[in-house]
Amino acid sequence: MFVRAENISRIYRLGKNETKALNNVSFEFDKGKIYTLIGPSGSGKTTLFNILGGLDRADGGKIFVDGKEITSMDQKRLAEYRRDYVGFVFQFYNLINGLTVYENVMSSASLSKNPLNVDMVLNMMDVYSEKDKFPFGLSGGQQQRVAIARAVVKNPSLILCDEPTGALDYESSKLVLQLLEDINRQFGTTIIVITHNLAISKMADATMRLRSGKIVEFSDNPQKIPAREVTW
Amino acid sequence: MVIKRIPLRTMKRNFFQFLSIIMLVAIASMTYTLFAISMEDIDHNYKMFKDDYIQEDGYFITSGNIDETILKNKFGIDLEQRLYFESQQDGIILRVFSISERINKVYVSEGKMPGAGEVLVDRGFFQAQKFSINDEISVYGKKFKISGIGYLPDYIYAIKNDQDLLPNPEHFGVVMMLNSDAQKLFPAFPVNYYSYKGKVDNIDEFKSFINSNWGLLKFVEKAQNPRIIYTEMKVENAKDLTLPLSLFIIIVSSFILFIVMRRIINAMHAEIGTLYSMGYKQRDVFKVFMRFPLYIWLFGSFTGILLGYFAAQPFAEYYRSFFSLPKLANIFPWEHILIALFMPAIFIFLSGYLALKNFFKLTIIQMLHGVDEIKFGKLPAIKLFDKFQFKTRIMLKYGSRHIARELILIIGIIFSTILMMYGMTAKDSVISGIERAYNENFRYNYIYILNSISSHPEIKLGNYAEPYNLLTFDIQDAKTSIMIYGIKDNSDMIKLYDEKGKEISVSDKIVISKPFANKLGVKDGDDIKIKNKFTGEEYIIKVHKVANLPVGNNGYMELQSFNKIFGYKQNEYVGIFSQQKIDISMDLLFESYTKSELLTTIKSSAQDISKTIGVMAFIAALLALLIVNVLSSLTLNENKKNIGILKMLGYKENDIFKMVLGFNYISFLTGFVAGIPLSKFAMDSLMSSATKDIDFSMSLDLTLNSVLSTFIILIAVFLISRFSVRSKIAKVMPVEILREQMD
Numbered sequence: 001m002f003v004r005a006e007n008i009s010r011i012y013r014l015g016k017n018e019t020k021a022l023n024n025v026s027f028e029f030d031k032g033k034i035y036t037l038i039g040p041s042g043s044g045k046t047t048l049f050n051i052l053g054g055l056d057r058a059d060g061g062k063i064f065v066d067g068k069e070i071t072s073m074d075q076k077r078l079a080e081y082r083r084d085y086v087g088f089v090f091q092f093y094n095l096i097n098g099l100t101v102y103e104n105v106m107s108s109a110s111l112s113k114n115p116l117n118v119d120m121v122l123n124m125m126d127v128y129s130e131k132d133k134f135p136f137g138l139s140g141g142q143q144q145r146v147a148i149a150r151a152v153v154k155n156p157s158l159i160l161c162d163e164p165t166g167a168l169d170y171e172s173s174k175l176v177l178q179l180l181e182d183i184n185r186q187f188g189t190t191i192i193v194i195t196h197n198l199a200i201s202k203m204a205d206a207t208m209r210l211r212s213g214k215i216v217e218f219s220d221n222p223q224k225i226p227a228r229e230v231t232w
Numbered sequence: 233m234v235i236k237r238i239p240l241r242t243m244k245r246n247f248f249q250f251l252s253i254i255m256l257v258a259i260a261s262m263t264y265t266l267f268a269i270s271m272e273d274i275d276h277n278y279k280m281f282k283d284d285y286i287q288e289d290g291y292f293i294t295s296g297n298i299d300e301t302i303l304k305n306k307f308g309i310d311l312e313q314r315l316y317f318e319s320q321q322d323g324i325i326l327r328v329f330s331i332s333e334r335i336n337k338v339y340v341s342e343g344k345m346p347g348a349g350e351v352l353v354d355r356g357f358f359q360a361q362k363f364s365i366n367d368e369i370s371v372y373g374k375k376f377k378i379s380g381i382g383y384l385p386d387y388i389y390a391i392k393n394d395q396d397l398l399p400n401p402e403h404f405g406v407v408m409m410l411n412s413d414a415q416k417l418f419p420a421f422p423v424n425y426y427s428y429k430g431k432v433d434n435i436d437e438f439k440s441f442i443n444s445n446w447g448l449l450k451f452v453e454k455a456q457n458p459r460i461i462y463t464e465m466k467v468e469n470a471k472d473l474t475l476p477l478s479l480f481i482i483i484v485s486s487f488i489l490f491i492v493m494r495r496i497i498n499a500m501h502a503e504i505g506t507l508y509s510m511g512y513k514q515r516d517v518f519k520v521f522m523r524f525p526l527y528i529w530l531f532g533s534f535t536g537i538l539l540g541y542f543a544a545q546p547f548a549e550y551y552r553s554f555f556s557l558p559k560l561a562n563i564f565p566w567e568h569i570l571i572a573l574f575m576p577a578i579f580i581f582l583s584g585y586l587a588l589k590n591f592f593k594l595t596i597i598q599m600l601h602g603v604d605e606i607k608f609g610k611l612p613a614i615k616l617f618d619k620f621q622f623k624t625r626i627m628l629k630y631g632s633r634h635i636a637r638e639l640i641l642i643i644g645i646i647f648s649t650i651l652m653m654y655g656m657t658a659k660d661s662v663i664s665g666i667e668r669a670y671n672e673n674f675r676y677n678y679i680y681i682l683n684s685i686s687s688h689p690e691i692k693l694g695n696y697a698e699p700y701n702l703l704t705f706d707i708q709d710a711k712t713s714i715m716i717y718g719i720k721d722n723s724d725m726i727k728l729y730d731e732k733g734k735e736i737s738v739s740d741k742i743v744i745s746k747p748f749a750n751k752l753g754v755k756d757g758d759d760i761k762i763k764n765k766f767t768g769e770e771y772i773i774k775v776h777k778v779a780n781l782p783v784g785n786n787g788y789m790e791l792q793s794f795n796k797i798f799g800y801k802q803n804e805y806v807g808i809f810s811q812q813k814i815d816i817s818m819d820l821l822f823e824s825y826t827k828s829e830l831l832t833t834i835k836s837s838a839q840d841i842s843k844t845i846g847v848m849a850f851i852a853a854l855l856a857l858l859i860v861n862v863l864s865s866l867t868l869n870e871n872k873k874n875i876g877i878l879k880m881l882g883y884k885e886n887d888i889f890k891m892v893l894g895f896n897y898i899s900f901l902t903g904f905v906a907g908i909p910l911s912k913f914a915m916d917s918l919m920s921s922a923t924k925d926i927d928f929s930m931s932l933d934l935t936l937n938s939v940l941s942t943f944i945i946l947i948a949v950f951l952i953s954r955f956s957v958r959s960k961i962a963k964v965m966p967v968e969i970l971r972e973q974m975d
Binding site (some may be wrong): 049053056080082083084086090094098106107108110112144154185 | 233235237238239241242245500502503505506507508509510511512513595596597600654
């Protein structure tokens with residue numbers, strides 16, 4: 001098992017009110033597969049994404065990634081975990097506006113012990129010709145491809161994508177999905193995609209459905225289809 | 233680390249905002265460097281000059297020729313006689329001194345020491361008269377060749393009369409010639425002039441001894457000699473101002489930097505959160521973002537130091553031109569350069585650190601998703617605002633939401649008001665105030681000071697002239713002295729008025745000038761303990777009234793009461809005020825001067841003062857402009873979303889501008905109104921500290937003219953600045969905001 005979660009819970013407190021964002025959630029993800037997390041707003045998808053990425057802490061339970069327990073790590077070790085294991089792709093790209101496309105990808109590569117070649121990754125994402133441009137000069141689709149390049153260049157074992165197509169048009173979305181599939185195939189990276197778009201789950205190896213902080217369904221997808229055939 | 237490029241790129245993108253902060257830092261560093269280096273230069277050269285050329289510790293004038301050996305032995309001092317006389321021709325008065333050998337030695341900056349038939353003249357006079365070396369000058373009817381420019385350590389501030397405020401090189405010059413030439417020119421000197429060097433333990437005994445043996449006409453210690461002490465006062469005054477002035481600008485710029493940095497960091501919250509998510513540690517992000525203050529400090533301080541350093545030389549020369557002070561050595565004051573460099577660093581890095589520190593308290597999730605919601609929760613819910621119309625309410629809420637920056641705006645306007653008002657008032661007080669005093673209070677045209685106190689039967693006084701008597705006293709428990717005049721009752725020459733403009737008549741009590749009363753802290757009916765400077769006799773005298781005179785350590789009494797109290801016979805006097813010229817024999821006359829000379833001096837100096845005021849007004853206006861500009865731009869940038877929404881709702885740009893930035897008017901007016909009494913307080917404190925230990929008092933009163941002029945300039949700057957940021961509202965497109973909202 002690449003990722004193993006045991007009884008994860010996360011409670012948000014606002015005054016006297018308590019909200020259980022995750023309620024004793026347990027699951028296992030294999031290495032090199034694509035998973036989609038789906039569910040309505042408030043189901044706990046983003047909370048799980050944050051805890052898996054080492055951005056937030058669980059209130060209870062344990063998570064093991066590649067055999068290491070991340071739930072007991074201090075901030076310093078969590079930063080090292082994010083550096084060595086995780087690549088993030090956000091809905092709104094979160095590129096650094098003060099850096100060019102190349103520098104954005106480089107900013108990630110320079111943290112890695114074993115980075116991929118930046119030019120190769122930019123070519124793979126088809127944004128090499130834009131490498132000297134700043135993010136605000138790119139379309140949404142191009143920005144998201146740069147964001148994926150930035151995530152993948154570290155050569156991480158795990159890529160976490162939070163609504164990666166949420167801000168994109170249909171064509172750009174399909175391109176992004178194909179790229180994620182290519183990365184998974186080429187580098188054996190485990191990819192977890194949070195999405196509202198049920199169609200995307202058709203390209204995943206398995207789908208986990210959440211509702212009110214609980215897993216209501218975990219289903220393998222034996223009829224997995226290539227990303228280019230996904231339509232909605 | 234590639235991310236270290238972020239700050240410089242961000243600064244380029246927000247160029248004008250950062251340029252304004254850099255300019256503020258540069259102004260602060262420049263102000264410090266400029267004043268500190270130039271004043272250090274003047275101070276250093278002044279000290280060298282007074283030590284190397286043996287500045288006197290005092291001088292005195294006697295009617296009899298003294299026995300130098302007796303005085304030297306009895307009081308353990310060095311003493312040197314100087315020949316001294318005045319020559320008047322074509323409206324120019326030349327004060328001629330013989331060149332001394334031990335005390336007040338002459339320094340020649342250009343040309344050479346004079347030989348027989350040659351003279352040196354002071355620099356101010358040399359330049360004002362456009363002389364060249366080897367030109368001829370007529371002294372007492374005889375032609376002399378100018379061999380060079382000379383400086384005397386006791387004439388650093390080359391004023392003609394002790395009471396003068398400013399030198400007048402157009403009409404007054406100091407001439408130095410060989411003792412032998414002076415003797416040939418003027419074989420019988422009416423008075424004897426001595427300079428002494430050395431500490432006298434009992435100055436009263438010293439004066440009394442001279443007076444009883446050789447008739448003391450005048451005794452001036454160095455600390456009471458305006459020709460020496462004005463220089464020290466002006467340099468000390470400028471030095472005192474340097475640090476607070478620069479510090480203030482630095483603190484204001486640091487506050488603004490803090491606000492700008494917070495805004496930049498807030499705007500980059502998702503980017504910083506992303507850096508964390510990529511695996512960057514707090515230390516890495518901190519190092520990158522501390523580059524903002526680093527660049528601001530480097531660009532601002534170095535530019536300021538360079539500008540200040542290169543301007544210091546001409547500024548010192550310009551300042552030196554007010555004095556007759558030579559430049560003996562070049563200095564490079566490292567300590568001031570280092571202060572100018574590191575003083576801003578402390579505040580700038582501190583504000584950068586504090587801005588970051590607050591942000592680092594957030595979790596990565598908060599960074600990634602922003603903290604707007606948290607901030608919104610802190611919006612002030614002041615019920616009072618709800619009583620106003622919607623637009624006014626929004627305006628008040630915007631103001632109270634950004635209370636810190638409104639406070640900085642207020643402080644900035646207060647500072648600019650003080651700076652500008654100080655300049656305006658200095659001009660008004662020095663020029664108009666004194667001019668007014670000489671027209672309203674001092675109605676004589678000539679003053680004659682005789683060389684003895686007696687009834688002077690040989691002088692016939694017409695109804696255009698009045699006798700007066702005069703004595704100088706030390707004030708007990710204060711390092712100052714007072715010149716008390718005995719004047720005619722209902723004098724036509726000296727008119728004294730109280731604060732309300734009611735005429736004050738003189739009596740057996742004393743009437744003193746307002747600035748002097750302020751300096752001593754006395755009022756009507758108070759007693760002052762005084763001690764005769766020459767005899768050491770002590771008196772307690774009551775203050776009858778405080779007269780509204782703008783300047784002077786003067787007191788006035790009725791002449792016959794004066795004579796009675798101080799032991800003179802009835803009708804004795806030492807001087808004459810006259811509206812017409814009187815021919816008085818040279819052997820009776822000690823000195824004379826005319827009111828028109830003084831007024832000419834003041835007028836000719838007005839231009840120089842105007843230049844200085846121009847610089848002060850420019851700095852004040854620039855500061856106000858930068859502060860208003862940066863803060864207004866910030867507020868508009870931060871509220872783009874709201875501006876877009878208000879536009880969508882159909883509000884006009886003008887209304888939106890008033891709602892978002894309308895509070896600035898309140899802050900501006902608050903700053904200006906608060907600046908008026910603070911200006912008065914600052915000016916009084918400055919004047920009181922500058923004149924604390926010297927025999928000089930002057931009141932700097934705010935005039936309606938200076939208040940109005942300051943207001944007009946500042947409001948113009950304020951409106952220009954607002955106009956320049958207003959275009960930002962026009963640039964906000966509601967459709968972009970909608971798109972951002974969707975995101």
